[in-house]
Amino acid sequence: MTSTDQTLPEGIQAQNRTIVVDELARVEGEGALDVKVEGGVITNIKFRIVEPPRFFEALLRGRMYSDAPDVTARICGICPIAYMLGAINAMEDAFDIVPPAPIKRLRRLIYCGEWIESHVLHSAMLHAPDFLGLADAFLIAKVNPDLVKTALRLKKLGNTILEVVGGRAVHPVNLKVGGFYRTPRKADIKGLESELEWAIGASVELLDAFAGFDYPDFEQDYLCVSMRHPDEYAIQEGNLVSSRGLDIRVADFPKHFYEEHVEHSNALHGRTREGEPYLVGPIARYNNNFEQLSPYAQEMAAKVGLPRIVKNPYQSILVRMVETLYVCEEALAIVREYEEPTAPSVEVDIHAGAGAGAGGDGSAARHLLAPLQPQRHRPHPQRHHRAADGPEPAADRGRPARCRAGQPRPR
Amino acid sequence: MADKPRLAVWKFSSCDGCQLSLLDCEDELLAVAGAVEIAYFLEASRTPPQGPYDISLVEGSITTPADSVRIAEIRRQSKAVISIGACATSGGFQALRNIGDYDEIVRNVYAHPEYIDALKTSTPISSRIHVDFELRGCPVNKHQLLEVVAASLAGRRPNVPNYSQCVECKRSGIVCVMVAHGTPCLGPVTQAGCGSLCTSCDRGCYGCFGPKEEANTKSLGKRISEDFGVGHRATADMFRTFNAGAEPFRREALRHDEH
Numbered sequence: 001m002t003s004t005d006q007t008l009p010e011g012i013q014a015q016n017r018t019i020v021v022d023e024l025a026r027v028e029g030e031g032a033l034d035v036k037v038e039g040g041v042i043t044n045i046k047f048r049i050v051e052p053p054r055f056f057e058a059l060l061r062g063r064m065y066s067d068a069p070d071v072t073a074r075i076c077g078i079c080p081i082a083y084m085l086g087a088i089n090a091m092e093d094a095f096d097i098v099p100p101a102p103i104k105r106l107r108r109l110i111y112c113g114e115w116i117e118s119h120v121l122h123s124a125m126l127h128a129p130d131f132l133g134l135a136d137a138f139l140i141a142k143v144n145p146d147l148v149k150t151a152l153r154l155k156k157l158g159n160t161i162l163e164v165v166g167g168r169a170v171h172p173v174n175l176k177v178g179g180f181y182r183t184p185r186k187a188d189i190k191g192l193e194s195e196l197e198w199a200i201g202a203s204v205e206l207l208d209a210f211a212g213f214d215y216p217d218f219e220q221d222y223l224c225v226s227m228r229h230p231d232e233y234a235i236q237e238g239n240l241v242s243s244r245g246l247d248i249r250v251a252d253f254p255k256h257f258y259e260e261h262v263e264h265s266n267a268l269h270g271r272t273r274e275g276e277p278y279l280v281g282p283i284a285r286y287n288n289n290f291e292q293l294s295p296y297a298q299e300m301a302a303k304v305g306l307p308r309i310v311k312n313p314y315q316s317i318l319v320r321m322v323e324t325l326y327v328c329e330e331a332l333a334i335v336r337e338y339e340e341p342t343a344p345s346v347e348v349d350i351h352a353g354a355g356a357g358a359g360g361d362g363s364a365a366r367h368l369l370a371p372l373q374p375q376r377h378r379p380h381p382q383r384h385h386r387a388a389d390g391p392e393p394a395a396d397r398g399r400p401a402r403c404r405a406g407q408p409r410p411r
Numbered sequence: 412m413a414d415k416p417r418l419a420v421w422k423f424s425s426c427d428g429c430q431l432s433l434l435d436c437e438d439e440l441l442a443v444a445g446a447v448e449i450a451y452f453l454e455a456s457r458t459p460p461q462g463p464y465d466i467s468l469v470e471g472s473i474t475t476p477a478d479s480v481r482i483a484e485i486r487r488q489s490k491a492v493i494s495i496g497a498c499a500t501s502g503g504f505q506a507l508r509n510i511g512d513y514d515e516i517v518r519n520v521y522a523h524p525e526y527i528d529a530l531k532t533s534t535p536i537s538s539r540i541h542v543d544f545e546l547r548g549c550p551v552n553k554h555q556l557l558e559v560v561a562a563s564l565a566g567r568r569p570n571v572p573n574y575s576q577c578v579e580c581k582r583s584g585i586v587c588v589m590v591a592h593g594t595p596c597l598g599p600v601t602q603a604g605c606g607s608l609c610t611s612c613d614r615g616c617y618g619c620f621g622p623k624e625e626a627n628t629k630s631l632g633k634r635i636s637e638d639f640g641v642g643h644r645a646t647a648d649m650f651r652t653f654n655a656g657a658e659p660f661r662r663e664a665l666r667h668d669e670h
Contacts (some may be wrong), residue, residue: 023456052424054505058519077428090498136456156437170428170550174612184611261522
């Protein structure tokens, strides 16, 4: 990673200096940062993920396929749906299950809830204080209580969607391979409608407020990698695409990308096979799939001055709010059309197989979760032998833990 | 301002979900921030740590040498230490390493095991220091979390029941999934507190609040593995999730390994 002296504050230009931040505040998980400056030029940056490894990939081996969603949820309490649906997509791929449209729509709805909760938490409580020079959102509440109250109400709506569809906001219990354990009641889903109507305006309000921040003049030409779906703004399923024309199935991720274990970080570093770092997350999604946002979300993005291709990482806060606006509209549409599906899930025909799945992460550090490879999950419930007999295994290989792997995302 | 009790929130090996539960108290958050001084909460604030603290909420389990040292320092700086969530109270899902081949597990995940500086075990906060209260759950119930903080501020014992999930289901009028549908359920041996989430979704309880007092795991384990035909291996795995390190669950899983 390199940079030039124009990006450095005046005080440390033309100096030799090492800056060490041992604890990054207002991020999910535990991270640290070392910056080395020589002659006013940054010569080395180490983004250290010091979050202790939990080895979920290894500990999932040999367990029932049906354990995968509930266990992978625990990778991250802020974006459990991304992990649950990544695991579910992989298992369904392995079992050749294509869930019916109503189940897909419900999954999209709960994902919208997670994006609202996670994006608003991130934007208003973790990121916004940086622009205001304040320690935290509690201090923003002292100078602008209405802004924080609006953000909290919007975040609460995201959590309410998670509760109505999934049973619980953090680590929902109602999702499984094949669909849901229980069909959400129509009355409960319809009960979300009026608050979602309010939420569209509230998202625009927050977008406008954040657009008034002072943005550093800094741009980088990122290689953007995200999911893409032919029919909709990709949230819960799709191919993997890049801003340079790559378009592959999720299962082919390892052919085009690799992940390296470096000494200073417990999270693996992801690169393309050509050795290039790439950007994931809201900006990558927005840049790759802008045309699939709703007309209103596109219009509001233009109104606050977001370019068609965002290159300024500080503007991720605005992109998050544009996505929040979009998922509020999307959730409202799903709620309005909702009819209870005839069955909460489809039958799972258990057989050995390979599968891959990805989830779009709404929250902090990244967007893509590496493919899960369930082929060595013990597929039969009645087998009594320890699965150490099979070849080596693994779920979610390469992404040790939570939203901390992958690319260092500038904040 | 100076008179406000000082609250700190600490993270160890965990998913952030329990401390997030505090931020998820959207209706109460600003009131909480008004009633206490949030003296350290790295996920929410860049205010640097400076003790002492009246209450320390601790999320996560002890899994590294450095964290073993850090938790002792937190104890020294805190009047009350409350561990929150399954990782902090039982070691979490990551405690499954305790019964595995640690070196093999590390090699399976990392290309360079020599870079990894971790302990071979994941253990609860109480394995290292005295804790004043343990709040269960994966994640904790945010209403119980507020109750524990309020009780601690008031110097009284938190009103957190330790009876089984079955009591909660009966009270809520939820039809027993095990009796009515033959669905394996850990409710009889699991502490109540989640709000009957799984049984409300027509699935069996998966034990994320950990063992209730005097849990009769042997009887339930036999019923699930033999009467319901789940088999010993899958039954062992039912006890080996987020509270795998809690003694009654750990013991029951081992019992099924013997078959």
